[in-house]
Structure formats: structure tokens, C-alpha cells
Amino acid sequence: MTASEPFASDPFMVGKHKPKDAPAHISAEESLCPVVSHAWVNAQYKHLVVEASAKALAVAPGQFFNLLCPSPDVGELFFRRPQSVYRIDRKHGRIEFLYKCVGRGTRGLATLQKGDALNMVGPLGKGFWLDPAWKHIVVLGRGVGIATLGPISQLAGENNVGVTAILSARDKDFVMADVLFREAGEVISVLDTDGSSAVENVEKILAGLIAQQRADAFFTCGSNRLFQMMKRLGKVHRIPGQVAMEQVMACGLGPCYVCVRTFEVDGRQELRRVCIEGPVFDMQEAVGW
Amino acid sequence: MTASEPFASDPFMVGKHKPKDAPAHISAEESLCPVVSHAWVNAQYKHLVVEASAKALAVAPGQFFNLLCPSPDVGELFFRRPQSVYRIDRKHGRIEFLYKCVGRGTRGLATLQKGDALNMVGPLGKGFWLDPAWKHIVVLGRGVGIATLGPISQLAGENNVGVTAILSARDKDFVMADVLFREAGEVISVLDTDGSSAVENVEKILAGLIAQQRADAFFTCGSNRLFQMMKRLGKVHRIPGQVAMEQVMACGLGPCYVCVRTFEVDGRQELRRVCIEGPVFDMQEAVGW
Amino acid sequence: MVDMSVRIGSVTLKNPIMPGSGCFSTDLAQVMDINRLGAMVAKTVSREFRPGNPPPRAAEVEGGMINSIGLPTKGIDYFFKHQVPDYRRFTPPLVGSISATTIEDFEAMARDVAKSDIDVLEVNISCPTRDPKGGNFALHEEHTYEVTKLIRATTDKPVWVKLSPNAGDIVAVAKAAERGGANALVVANTILGLKINTDTFRPAIGNKFGGLSGPGIKPIIVRMVYQCAKAVRIPIIGCGGIVKVEDVVEYMLAGATAVMIGYLTFRNPTGMIAIIDGLEQWCAKRGFARVADLTGAMIDEPPMETFAAAAAPIG
């Protein structure tokens, strides 16, 4: 063997390539996507743009990809990390993520440089749905949840459905993506620093929007307390709602049943898999986290 | 935690730092050495130069360092890899290695770039010894063994002991370090391509040197067949000899008894640890490999 | 052309690669061509609905992962009505996996499930978080013998018994399963483990204990496959930590006729297909006309080294 000859198959090298003769009806794929740009948005969040395959570009708002993050230390990283798509740029063939650095996975992800290849599996899961009859929707996001709500706001905007985006954050540095949301509609930022992010205050804002008939549907992601409040309001006012949920995942595809959460229909509780039956669920059926 | 804050201690991060208050009499150390240069010598061998600490620079010819090679693939690399010092450049505070890319460890090592830090433990083991009474020595190396014989030739040269270096290689591209050896004395290359590397031919060359009284001591490394022949000649002609041996190592320091080889003294066989009782052994006591 | 087929008793697989139970479902058709697999192995079913264990149900560990899903199942009626037909959309042989907490229920389950449109009955008597008398029969040879014998009598379909690496003497258990009439052994299920979160001081997964799988357990399971293959005449299916072509080769050299793959699918969902392709290439390169020739081909001698000091003191 010469030094340049490839080795005996490396651990985990397998599966980086598309199965040969994969039938065309396969809806998701494991693919290597070159990083186009990757920049810090603030002290905790990074914005990642990758070139994506045609299959990946078919991603719908609320769907996610399961990312093989590089390991940030000498120890091995054994699960992928799910990240919802934050922006779909079909014109340039790109997919964007907005993610928070919280642990080993995202810290490893943050090491990727322009030109590196990111191994992603997707698009996965069930995304948001939009009823063409709606005139105006409200999206309520906090933290990483803001990223997830980007594409549905974009889609609403494109379909002439009005959007009010309530973005909750620690302080004004962490109000992200407001440009993206502003393109689609109106943005209300609520902050911890001035107390405006308090659940009661957000509830007041929502009540105002309901009164103005600017709330045909609710969408939320990222905060259990905000979700519970929105669910309650939605129930009282009979406003349909959707919530994007999170759970630790292993396969991200359905077989392993690692990612279950509790849901309730007609008083009966049941478990559903976030990765394939979600991550977007009916707000009134979700129990929370 | 902010994204830039260090994590909970990473696996294997420990031990990259010197123990606090380490007593001065500690003769070896685990240290991080910046890579100064790292270049291919031919299709299989790389030449690595690192900046070394004072303790590391005290290395003697024939001693080695145990290198924490970066993993070449996603799988983890769990043992260090021993490499003998190939050149000691005390003036510039540098240590040089000449190594062959053979497997995962050396392939990972080959990925180091200028400026990267190499974690090395050493200097380790017992090196070559030089009797000031010797006028002329013969070093016989093949393959990676050539690297190991560099420093003893250098030392002999510096002490006005004549050196004949017989360097055996596949073809002329693989005669390495002849410049280094030429500084110390005379170089005879023997090749597989023209048949000159045949054991019988090398034996003839050695016999000639013995006849010319240019063989007060033998040194060899890298080929069991050449070693066996040299041992036989040495025994017949009562020429003292030293051989540098190899064995898979785990600790490299003595405790684990992984690295044993068989030796024979007065017809009695015994096991010795290559890492601490060697890697350099009396040629007549070594049984070979 | 390499002959990639292997025979496990009366069943011929077109290649030796199968998923491990619980690590596969037709949902994987999202990313891969299921028809390329040697066989399909269904998630273990129990008679009645089971919700499974509280989340988080899995966590990363050093050599792989730890899980305690808790064998959630919708019960056998749902299995017959929905799952079997769903699997039957695909062509590979279908292995149905069953679990129960009593020996009587195991027998009844086997009778019922074997009647459905499956090709092989896998008996999961080795779920690591169950107790030895509650479904984890594979810890003891007598329990294994009894349950296998009863199940054997209920059906003519091939019966594969999945063993537990937590057994103190897996060879004795393997022999017991053979005596009981198993047609093949799956070696093995996961190893019982515990991970504690040092931030929260709580167990990392909801059920506290979980089963280890992934690359870190491979040397243990390869050893068990080797030991079992020497002790029984029925085929062995190796399972544990396979993530690359050479891992499959290693299991086959140790004595496995085929393998099952779990963890890899979580990391690389198209990994099983890549391994099928890679194994064929490996065989071609190494001059093996039949992958089946690898089974048990380990050269049972130490690596060649000079070592003749057995009688002499260490220097």
C-alpha cells in the first residue's frame, strides 16, 4: 500500500455515498453538502448555509435534517443532531440553518468551515401546514424556536397570508432573523431585559391580535410556557394551532422510538414520535415538555 | 455557558498539561510540541520536525518518543505510536522524525500541519552506546531502520569515530537520509532493483569492512534477515554489536509488559521489554523477530 | 461476480446483511432501497399494547449508545393487520420478533405470530432491562431450553433465538437453545449499562439502566460468536457494533453466517446498503468467490512471533 492509497474502510465512511440504484421515490437522502457560509449571529447562535441536493431542496417548512456533526473533542460523537431548516433558498440551491451552540454536537457543528462537507439526512418529518383560507397567522417563537418558524412565515408571506411574528429573547442581541420575518410581515420583539417577554404580556399581545381578527392560526416553537399559554388561548378562542416539538433522537426516521412525547386526544394519552409523526403537531393535542 | 467557554473536560484533554510541581528529576515528559515542518521524502516516508522542550532535547541516539497521532478517520486511535528520533538539532531546539506511513497511526500523524501541536512522551528507552576506543563502526539499516541509525552515526561523526553506513532499500528513491549519513562518514546503498541488497552481497560488503579493520562495532535496525546475518558475522569475528528492536507498545514506559521480545543469555531465554530495557539491545543477546 | 448469498438452515438470504430488531421499520424506505437487504427484521411485538419507557430513551456513550425503549408495541393484532402487510410491500424475507414475560405467553405468541405471513420467527428472550424470569430468559440455560422447546413445537417455520451478552455463560445458553430446537442463534442483544449525567446527577435515560450497543461492544460480541460457533452446529447471526465492511468480515471469520446491524443505521441510515456493496467489493478484491466461505475462516493460531521463553525467567 502506498501512503496515498485509501485504507481499509474507515469506520463511518460507509453510508456517505448514495446507495447505488436507489429508486427515485425515496424522499429523503443521506448526502454530503458543501458549506457555503457559516457565521456567528451573536454570542450563541450560528447561521449555516449549505449547498443542497434536489431532494434536500424539496424540504417543507417545519421539516428538519439530521446532521452528522463533527466531534468537537477526541471522543466520538455517536448521534446525529436534528436541526430544522431555517431558510430555503431554492433559487441558489441552498438550505440554511440557524442554531444555538449548546453542547458537544452543536459545538462540533460550529467548527465547520466554508468548503467543508456536512453529512445530512433529510428532509425529515412532517412540517407545518397552511390553510389558504387563513388571512393572518401569528407565529410565536423563543430561542432556537425562532429558526424553526422562519420557513412557515416565508411561505405565508409568499401566499399573501399576513404574519405577525412575536420573537421572544433574552435581550435585543438575541432577537434573530427579524429581517427574515419582517419580509413576511410584522415583527414584535419581546425581551427579558425590559420584562416585555413575560408570559402575561405576550398573552396580552395575542389577545389584542385576536381582537383585531389577525389570528386565524397559531404557530409556536421554543418555549413550553409560551406554548401552554397559546394552547389555552387557542382553545378558548377556537383558533387552530401548530407546535413544533423537540426530543432527543437517535434514528430520526421512525424505527427506533427514541423520540416519543405524550399527546392527548379526547382525554386519552398516547405517545408519538417527534421525528416522523412530527416535529409539527396539532397544538391542542400536544401535552408539552 | 457561552459558545466560547470551554466544555466539561474533554476525553483525553487531561494529561496534555504538565503535572503541577513535577519534581525536576523526572526524565521524560508528556508535552505539546509545535510542528516546524513536515514534508514527504518519497512516496512512503515523511520527515517531521518539531520544536522540543529542554527535557525532550536531552534525547540520546536510539531513544524514542511515543507520539499521540491524530486519528485519520472518525474512529478513535487508542495507542500512541513509538518513533525513534532521527535527528537532534539542539542548536535550534528541534527534534526530527523520519517515518514510514504504514497504518492508521502514521497516516494520522501525516495529517499534522506546520503550527499544529504534537503530543509526545519522551525521551524514552535505552539508546545506543559508543565506546570511545572504537575507530570505525558499521551501521546497517533498512527501511524505517535507517531513521533510527541517524543519531548514532551523527554522534560517531562528532566523536571522530569513522562510520560506514550501509543503507538497504527497494530502489534509489528509498535511500533516505544519505546526506545525513554522508556528513558522518561513508555511505553504501544497496538496492532491491539491482540485486545488491541481497543478504549474501551485504555479507560480502561487511566481510570486506572487517578485513579492512573498519568494523569495530556493528549497529543495525530494520531487517530481521540482515540482523541475523550481522549477528552471525559479529559472533564469528567477535565484533560487539547493537540492535534496535521494535514491538507493539501500549504504555511505552515499562509497566504494562506489552512490548516484550525474547533474548538469550548463556543459552537461557528471557523476555525483555523493548520500551524500557531497549529499544537498543546487545546484538548477541537478541533472538530477532 | 461474488456469490453473496448465505444459508441459514432452510432460509437463503441474498446477502448476509440484516437490520437488528428495533432498529428497522419500513419508514427507512424514506432513505434507502429496502429490497436490497438480506432480510427484514421487524420490531419485537408483545401480545398487548405496551407504551414503552419514559424518555429520554437513549443517550450517547463512549463506544456507542445506551437505550431503554422498553419494547413499545401496539400488540399482535395491529402487527397482523397493519405491520405484516406493510413489510410485505418489500421483497426480502421477513423475520418477526416476539417477546413475552411468561413462558406460557411466549408459547402462545409463537403459535399465533408464526401463523402470520412471516418467514422466520425470532425469539427475543434477551431484552436487557427485563428480569431473568420476566422475559430475559437468555440469562439462564434452563429457561432458554424450556422456552425454546415449547416454541419449537408450535411451528414449522425457522426459529431464531436471540441470546443475551449479559449471560454469565453464553455457551451453555447457546447449547440449551440448540437442544431446544432453535434453527439459528442471534448473538447478541445489548449489554446492560448505566450512564449518569454529571451535571444533573440523574441517570441519563428515563429507565435508569439501558442496553449498550455500537462499536464499543464489538470485541465482546465477536468473542461470544466465536465461542458459540465452536459449541453448536446451528448457524450463528452476529450482532453488535458493526459499522464497516471489516466488522462484518470479522464476525464471519469468528463463525457467523450472517449479521444484524442496529446502531449504524442511526448514524448512517444508508449504511447497510453501503456495507452490502462494500462487502462484495472486499470479497472480489480478496479473491473470495462466495462470501459464505468467510464463515469460521479465522486461522486459529496465534500471530507468528518469536516467542520461546515459556520456561525461562523474565530478565
Add this chain to the structure above:
Amino acid sequence: MVDMSVRIGSVTLKNPIMPGSGCFSTDLAQVMDINRLGAMVAKTVSREFRPGNPPPRAAEVEGGMINSIGLPTKGIDYFFKHQVPDYRRFTPPLVGSISATTIEDFEAMARDVAKSDIDVLEVNISCPTRDPKGGNFALHEEHTYEVTKLIRATTDKPVWVKLSPNAGDIVAVAKAAERGGANALVVANTILGLKINTDTFRPAIGNKFGGLSGPGIKPIIVRMVYQCAKAVRIPIIGCGGIVKVEDVVEYMLAGATAVMIGYLTFRNPTGMIAIIDGLEQWCAKRGFARVADLTGAMIDEPPMETFAAAAAPIG
């Protein structure tokens, strides 16, 4: 200032970090200050000279390493005359480790070795490549009870019994050792494994089978420490796969009073010292005045999650 001391019966260690037997010798003074260790643990000795097993004696595996050194020893006379005085140049308490192939020889060895200048007698009844009746007594509770009882009677020095993770029921063995009079348990020795070289088709190490150690085995051994700590009153010393500060914390939360470290020293020879320093910092940061307070401090409840579906079918 954190109180880093721990008590194992009558022995107080200045910190809970010790090397594992066979992974330590005074040769390590080449790279580190041995006096900083909680204790020194000597390589296992047998009565007579043993050469050990043919090389290669170790190989890398996915989660760490596999070894079969074969307990080479120069015998107890050499141990008394050369090794004990050599260790005694350093200040930490000295743990002597013994092995034998018969119960009678174990008793005699204990009597002889305990008389030498050691502080603790460790009984290695768990070398994985020995058979259950030939020194690997820790596979069975009766053997463990008998050998411990005999050894207990020979000396007043503390006796630590090193258990085997290959035992089917390590809790029963732990209780047997306690009943036999052990003052502490070391949990555990290596796990029996096999690695086959897929280039040569031969076993990767000379003895074919070897013991697994390193990070990959940690979740298994942490589980065993937890189980044993719940079942016995004597202190447990955790051992298996420790490579970082949090691993020590994890073992202590599971119930260990102290730990032993093997593999890490091969990878980072100054690792034990870095862990002693790092553990002190960890305790200070987390507000623990005494490291000993970590022992058994795992919160024995599942992580908090919404999970209330036990009675309902999966959707």
C-alpha cells in the same frame, strides 16, 4: 479548599485516584510524581515465575484496547526483595495484588504476601483469560466466598477483592466476597473479548482472547458499581474506562468510594495527575467541600419529562 481524602475501611487515601494493577510501576516516575497518587497498586504477583503470553500482547479496539499479558511475574521472592522496597521509595499506601490457580495457593500466597511491607492486599480472582477453576474464581459466588474467607483468616491487613465483569451475576459475587470478609471490592477487571485481524485472518493478539479495557466498557462497569454499591456495605472501588474528571465523578455518583485507572496511563501517562487536579477544581466549582460526598449521590429518579402514557395505546 476541597477535602480530597477518602476512607476505604481503615485506610485513608489522600485522594480517590489509584492506578489499576498491571498499569503501574515505579517506571512511571520517569514522567510523573508518584507521590501525588491516592495509592500505589502493584502488578499482580504469583508464587513462581511466569513468562506471560506470546506477543503481540495488546491491540487497539473501537472503545479502547484488548490485552492478554498473561500475568508475567518474577515470583514472590523477587517481589519481596526488589519490588516492595522499590515501591517504598514513594509515600502513598501500597496495595499488593496476588494471583494463584488453586484456592490453597491463594491462601498461602495471601499469608506470605500480607507479611511483606504492603498496606493492603488486593486479591485478583478475575483475570479474564483464566478459567473459573483456575484463578478466575470471581465468575462464581461460591468460589469467591471460599477464597475470600480463607484469605481473610490469614491476615489483619485490609483485603480488597477484585471482581470480574464477566460474571453473570456480579451482585451475588459481590455479596459473597463481603460475606467472606472482604474490606472493599474492586469493580472490576477487564471484559473478555476477541479481535480478529481481517488482513491476516488471525487473532490480533497472541493469546487469541484478551481483556477489554478503556472508555468503551465504562457504561457496563458503572452499572455494576451501582448494583454492587446497593447490595453491599463495604466500599467499592470503581475501575474501567476512566479518562476524564467526569468519569471519576460518574463512578462516585454510582457508589464508588475511590477509583482505579488503567488504560488512560497508556494514552496520557500524566493523566492520573491531571485528573487529581481536575477533580479538585470540579468539586470547588460545584461547591463540594469533600470529594467523599459524591459517593452514592446519584439522584435515583428518572430525568424529569412529561410522560404519562403508561396506560394508553401508542398513536
